[in-house]
Each structure stands twice: as C-alpha cells, then as structure tokens.
Amino acid sequence: DFDVKQRISCPDTPQAFGPLQKQRTMEAMKVKTISHHIESVGKEAKDVPAFLPDLTRQTSEEIIKKWAKSTNILPEYKKAYNQIIVSDEWMIHTRLRRLMDDLGAHFSDDETMKQKYVDRGHWARCLLALISKAFECDSNDAKTKRDLVSGNNIYNILNQLWDKMIWRRPLLTLAVELYAANGDKDAILAGFGTTIYLAQNCITAKRIAFNFILANAHRSVIEAQEKKAGGGTFFKPEKKKAAKDMTFAEAKEKIYEMMEVYLDQHKEYAIKSSILEPTKYCYDRMGQEHNKNSNDVHGYNYPAAIILSCLHVQMPMIPMMGDKWADQGFLDCWATEGETDKLWEEFKKPENFGRAYSGMKTKLQKLKLSKFPKSGSFYKVGPAKTPKNIANIAVNPDSKYDDVREHISEKYIAKFAYFFTKGFFLKKCFEVLNQEALPEYMGFPAIFQRCFEEYKKEKKDIKTEKVIEWLYDEYFIDIDVDKVWELFTYLGITKPPSQVRVPKDKPLGKTIEEWVKAAEVDLKIAGVLEEQGYDDLEWLLTKSQPADIADIEKYCEITKEQMEDLVEVLDDWKLKHRKKKTTPPATTAKQPPTKT
Numbered sequence: 243d244f245d246v247k248q249r250i251s252c253p254d255t256p257q258a259f260g261p262l263q264k265q266r267t268m269e270a271m272k273v274k275t276i277s278h279h280i281e282s283v284g285k286e287a288k289d290v291p292a293f294l295p296d297l298t299r300q301t302s303e304e305i306i307k308k309w310a311k312s313t314n315i316l317p318e319y320k321k322a323y324n325q326i327i328v329s330d331e332w333m334i335h336t337r338l339r340r341l342m343d344d345l346g347a348h349f350s351d352d353e354t355m356k357q358k359y360v361d362r363g364h365w366a367r368c369l370l371a372l373i374s375k376a377f378e379c380d381s382n383d384a385k386t387k388r389d390l391v392s393g394n395n396i397y398n399i400l401n402q403l404w405d406k407m408i409w410r411r412p413l414l415t416l417a418v419e420l421y422a423a424n425g426d427k428d429a430i431l432a433g434f435g436t437t438i439y440l441a442q443n444c445i446t447a448k449r450i451a452f453n454f455i456l457a458n459a460h461r462s463v464i465e466a467q468e469k470k471a472g473g474g475t476f477f478k479p480e481k482k483k484a485a486k487d488m489t490f491a492e493a494k495e496k497i498y499e500m501m502e503v504y505l506d507q508h509k510e511y512a513i514k515s516s517i518l519e520p521t522k523y524c525y526d527r528m529g530q531e532h533n534k535n536s537n538d539v540h541g542y543n544y545p546a547a548i549i550l551s552c553l554h555v556q557m558p559m560i561p562m563m564g565d566k567w568a569d570q571g572f573l574d575c576w577a578t579e580g581e582t583d584k585l586w587e588e589f590k591k592p593e594n595f596g597r598a599y600s601g602m603k604t605k606l607q608k609l610k611l612s613k614f615p616k617s618g619s620f621y622k623v624g625p626a627k628t629p630k631n632i633a634n635i636a637v638n639p640d641s642k643y644d645d646v647r648e649h650i651s652e653k654y655i656a657k658f659a660y661f662f663t664k665g666f667f668l669k670k671c672f673e674v675l676n677q678e679a680l681p682e683y684m685g686f687p688a689i690f691q692r693c694f695e696e697y698k699k700e701k702k703d704i705k706t707e708k709v710i711e712w713l714y715d716e717y718f719i720d721i722d723v724d725k726v727w728e729l730f731t732y733l734g735i736t737k738p739p740s741q742v743r744v745p746k747d748k749p750l751g752k753t754i755e756e757w758v759k760a761a762e763v764d765l766k767i768a769g770v771l772e773e774q775g776y777d778d779l780e781w782l783l784t785k786s787q788p789a790d791i792a793d794i795e796k797y798c799e800i801t802k803e804q805m806e807d808l809v810e811v812l813d814d815w816k817l818k819h820r821k822k823k824t825t826p827p828a829t830t831a832k833q834p835p836t837k838t
Contacts, residue, residue: 274347276498279340280734283331287313292551292637297630302563303409305630309550310334316637318651319552322659324743326553327667327727327736328505333555336509337502338453341460345413359412365404368415372422373397376430391435394442403441406448414452417459424466425458433458446539446562453559485688493692494733496685500675501735503682506558508661508671511596513557515589516657517545521575523585523599523606524614533617536571544572545654547629551637552655563630569618576653577621580611590660592670621649664742668723668730672713690729697732 292312294300300308313330315323326333349355358364373384373396385397407414421430433454440451485493518537525534546561576582588594588602599606620626622645623635635643636650660666675686687710694709706712713725730736 274344275495276335276340276502277495279343280331280335280498282343283334286311287330289313291639292316292554293639294634297634301409302630305563306550306556306560309554309633310556312554315554316552316639316647318647319655321743322651322655323553324741325664326659326662327664327742328662329735329737330554332501332505332735333553333662335502335505336556336558337506338456338558338560339556340502341456342413344460345416345456348416349412356412359415362404365411365415365418366401368419368422369397369400369404372418372425372430375422375425375427376434378427389434389438390431392438392442394438396434396438399438399441403448403451406445407452410449410452414455417456420463421455421459424462426462429458429462444539444567446543446565449562450559485685485692488689488692490693490696493689493696496689497693497733497735500683500686503680504671504675507596508667509555509557512658512661513542513545513549514596514598515594515661517575517654518542519597519599520585520589521573523603524573524575524578524611525617526599526603527611528614530617533569533571533573536567537573539571540565540567541571541573543629544568544626544632545658547633548636548650548654549658551633552650553659555658561629563633564628566628568626568628571617572626573617574615574620576657577615577649578611579613581609582611584609585611586657590657592666595661595670620646621653622646664723664727668726668736669721671730672721672726676710693733694729697729 288311290308290312291314292309294305294308297305349359370381370384373379373387374381377384377387379387387396388394389396389399404411404414437451437454440447440454483492488496518541521541522534522537525531525537542559543561543563543565546557546559547563549555549557550561585606588605594602615621618626620632623632626632635646638647675683676690678684678686691709694712698704704712709729710718714721727736727739731738
C-alpha cells in the first residue's frame with residue numbers, strides 16, 4: 243500500500259505549531275497518575291484460561307492484552323508465582339504500557355480521530371514539523387536533512403518506520419505531533435541519532451525506535467505542562483516542594499515514579515541473568531557469534547512471551563509475538579547438558595545481577611558443558627516457530643505437553659521468579675533506591691521518611707523517629723527485610739505476607755531425612771491418599787480444624803510451623819515417591835542343613 247505520490251503531496255509548509263496548536267497538542271494527551279494506572283490494571287484482571295486455542299486468528303496486540311489481563315496460573319507455575327513478592331499490578335505495569343495508554347486514550351473512543359492519525363498525509367505533516375523544528379528550516383529543506391551520526395535521510399527512514407508499525411501508526415503519529423509541539427529542538431536533534439540507527443534495522447529494532455519516540459514525546463508533554471503550571475504538576479510538585487511538606491498522596495506518587503523506573507530495570511536485569519546472558523554464553527562456547535549478537539533483539543522475544551503467558555508479567559519492552567527469526571538468536575540454553583547448575587549459581591549471585599556474561603567469563607570457562615541445543619529449537623517441541631507459539635504451548639494443559647511445561651517451569655519461570663523473592667528483591671530494591679543510584683531516584687530517602695511518618699500513625703508501637711534507624715541494626719549494616727516488606731506493602735508495592743510463600747534454604751532444626759521421617763503422617767488422621775502430595779498437606783494446614791492439627795502434631799511430633807516449612811522444602815516431593823518404611827527381617831540363629 244506504499245504510495246510515493248501521497249507521501250510527497252503534503253503542503254510545502256506544514257501547519258504552524260503556534261500557541262493555539264501547541265495548546266491543543268498538550269491537551270491531547272491527558273497524563274494520568276501512576277496510581278491510576280496501577281488501579282486500572284487490577285480492575286482489568288480476569289481469571290480466565292491463558293491458553294488460546296484460536297491463536298492464529300488473533301493479532302499480537304490481542305494476544306498480549308489477553309495474557310496481560312489473565313490471572314489464571316497453571317499448577318506447574320504456582321510455586322514460582324507464589325514466591326514473587328511484588329504485587330500483580332506492579333508486575334504487569336511498565337512505563338511503556340503507561341505511555342501507550344496515555345497516548346491511546348486520545349482516540350480510543352473516537353474512530354474519526356483515529357482515522358486522522360492513520361492518514362499518511364497527516365503523518366507527513368507532523369514529521370516535517372518535527373524535522374523543521376530540529377534544524378530550524380522549512381518543510382522543503384526538512385525533506386533533505388540527514389542524520390548527523392549516520393548521514394541517512396531522516397524523512398525517508400522515519401517514513402519507512404511508519405510503514406512497518408501497522409497498528410502502532412496512530413500512536414506514532416500522535417507522539418511525533420506532540421514531540422514537535424512541545425520538544426526542545428536540541429533534544430530532538432540529538433535523539434535522531436538513536437532513532438535513525440534503530441529505524442533502519444530489522445523490525446524488532448524498529449519497535450525499539452518506536453518506544454524511544456513515545457518516551458521522548460511523553461517527557462516533552464510533562465515538561466511543557468510543568469512550565470505552563472509555573473513549575474510543577476502532580477508528578478513534580480511546584481517549586482520542588484520539600485518532602486516534609488508533601489501530602490501523603492504526593493509522597494506516595496513520587497515513590498511510584500521511582501519504583502516504576504526501578505522495576506523496569508529490575509525486570510530487564512532478571513531476564514538477562516536468568517535467560518539472555520546464559521544463552522549468550524552458550525552461543526559463545528559454540529562459536530556462533532552472529533546468533534549471540536542477535537540474542538538481544540530476536541532472542542529476547544521468546545522468554546519475554548513465555549513469562550507473559552505463564553506468569554502474566556509484562557516486560558519493559560513488549561515482545562514481538564510473530565517474530566519468525568528464532569534461529570537467529572534463540573537457544574534453549576538450560577537444556578544444555580553438563581554443569582548447568584553451577585552456571586546458574588554464578589548468574590544468581592547478587593553481585594552478578596544484570597551483569598554481562600563477559601565479565602564472568604574466566605569463572606564460567608571452567609564449567610563442563612556439552613550437547614548444546616540447536617539454535618531455534620525448543621525442548622521436546624522442535625523448531626520454535628514464533629514466540630506466541632512457544633508461549634501458548636507453555637500454558638496448554640494438554641497432557642502431551644506435561645514434560646514441556648515442567649521444563650519451562652524449572653528452567654525458565656523459577657529462575658526468573660527467583661529475582662523477585664523476598665530474599666533477593668527487598669534488600670536489592672531498597673538499597674538501590676536509598677542510595678539514589680540514578681537521577682530518577684533523587685530524594686528517595688526524604689520522601690520515604692515522609693511515608694514512614696504516615697505509617698507510624700497507624701502503628702502506635704513504633705517509637706523510632708527515623709525510618710533508616712527502624713530498618714537497620716545499630717551499626718547500620720544488616721537490614722530487616724521484613725520491615726521493608728511492611729512499608730512496601732503499606733504503599734501497595736508488594737503483596738501481603740499471607741499471599742507469599744517464602745522459600746527456605748533449609749528446614750528448621752532438622753535434616754531432610756528427619757523431615758521425611760516426620761512426614762510419615764497417619765493417612766487416616768491426615769485424610770489424604772498416598773498418591774497425593776504436598777499440595778494436600780498445604781490444604782490440610784489451611785482448611786483443617788484445630789483439633790485435627792493438634793492430633794497430627796502429637797502423632798508426628800511435629801509442630802504446625804515445622805509442617806509449613808516442610809511444605810516449602812519438599813513441595814515437589816510426592817508421598818507416592820517417598821521411601822517406604824521397611825522392617826528388616828528378623829535375624830535368627832543359623833540352623834544346620836536338614837536332610838532331604
């Protein structure tokens with residue numbers, strides 16, 4: 243449907259972005275608070291099966307929306323899901339999702355407005371206005387301007403980007419219109435370097451360019467609104483209001499701004515450490531340099547799609563569900579034979595979180611790995627085809643995929659979820675924010691103190707004045723992550739303890755053998771069948787009457803707390819697989835052989 247005449251038929255001078263036009267484009271995007279987005283995610287959630295039998299009839303956008311809104315978790319992924327401490331709303335929330343919602347609201351219910359933004363003529367006028375502003379020239383000159391880094395024609399390259407965006411075209415056109423009206427000319431000019439570099443590459447790189455333009459447009463609108471308001475909006479209080487003068491709602495919103503940035507980064511680091519960097523290392527050992535370099539672009543889509551369908555967790559970059567280039571960058575790395583357990587031990591260390599494999603190569607080279615899977619192939623499935631196919635198989639309850647689901651659960655989902663458990667996430671998250679490691683985190687200690695003061699009004703037993711003294715020991719070395727959990731839950735960032743199963747490295751006070759012995763519960767008292775496993779024991783602990791629990795404690799010499807620990811340590815250990823108690827045969831004195 244490419245029409246050169248239509249492309250170049252726009253007026254010689256684009257519609258001027260004067261005061262009235264600028265005002266209109268600023269009001270076109272009604273920026274909502276992050277709190278509003280978090281609440282709307284919770285309202286949209288539905289307990290519907292994640293498996294899509296009519297996958298081929300649905301667009302990528304429809305698939306992403308259905309998996310993002312579903313709350314149905316298959317049994318294979320329940321353990322990993324129950325250990326994630328971050329709330330469901332925050333796990334599905336991303337900055338890009340918020341930007342797209344804010345932009346999309348402009349024409350979500352107005353088909354006439356939407357048609358305007360898919361019109362190539364309107365797109366061309368907006369694009370020429372953006373280039374004209376950056377280079378301070380008229381529209382005729384704007385068509386000839388080249389990127390200062392690559393030397394490529396900006397107008398041609400960005401038109402090719404628009405051609406490939408399909409359902410994203412209205413968003414892209416509106417973003418460019420807003421950016422031209424509100425953006426700083428120097429910032430626009432500098433941004434062309436990154437945008438043009440990405441836009442002239444493959445479709446996945448083009449989507450990253452799209453994300454980049456949306457982010458810049460969104461930022462320019464917020465900055466323009468701040469100037470109009472005389473220095474502040476709800477996001478950034480007027481004249482940089484001191485934390486102690488903020489209302490609790492303002493302080494909470496500022497914490498949400500910081501948490502949005504942090505969680506996007508944490509998710510990216512989690513998928514890197516659990517899947518992408520181990521995959522790159524395997525490619526490195528195999529000597530496949532091209533595939534290794536394609537992993538960030540094409541290889542990213544497959545695990546991101548699997549995580550979305552299985553855990554309903556949205557990654558910061560939306561996966562391209564129809565990517566057909568699996569063999570270019572996707573490798574089922576955890577199906578490799580050899581010392582993969584030791585490989586995981588290195589990547590899961592806090593000091594290696596989000597770190598490139600090249601920084602650990604000396605240690606990793608000592609590991610014995612063999613029989614690397616074929617690039618583009620998946621365990622017991624064969625050719626991976628597209629991300630949506632693998633992700634849909636991962637949530638297909640059909641028994642023929644039992645082994646595949648078990649493989650995905652153990653090798654992918656559990657590893658990704660590990661970085662969101664109580665033991666890993668809370669300390670890492672709080673200390674990064676409290677150290678103000680990024681410009682976006684500036685002011686966190688003071689604003690968190692303001693939230694703590696509000697929290698103390700409900701908790702009369704807290705006498706400490708400073709939150710940092712309340713969280714740390716007297717030497718400010720060891721942090722009490724349970725208290726961090728309390729405050730994060732109060733702010734709506736983490737789940738309450740009742741919704742999280744915290745994994746334990748060792749059962750309390752007993753060895754595994756002693757726990758197994760203690761687990762020999764009288765079946766009549768427990769009320770479970772031999773072929774049932776620890777899911778039933780967990781049900782027993784939550785549903786049984788106090789008298790039943792008392793009988794079990796007495797019979798097994800095991801407390802309820804110890805039984806709860808047992809569920810965590812041996813949750814995949816089934817009663818039907820346990821070693822039966824065997825009574826050794828009685829020894830008798832040796833008798834002389836009898837005559838026949």
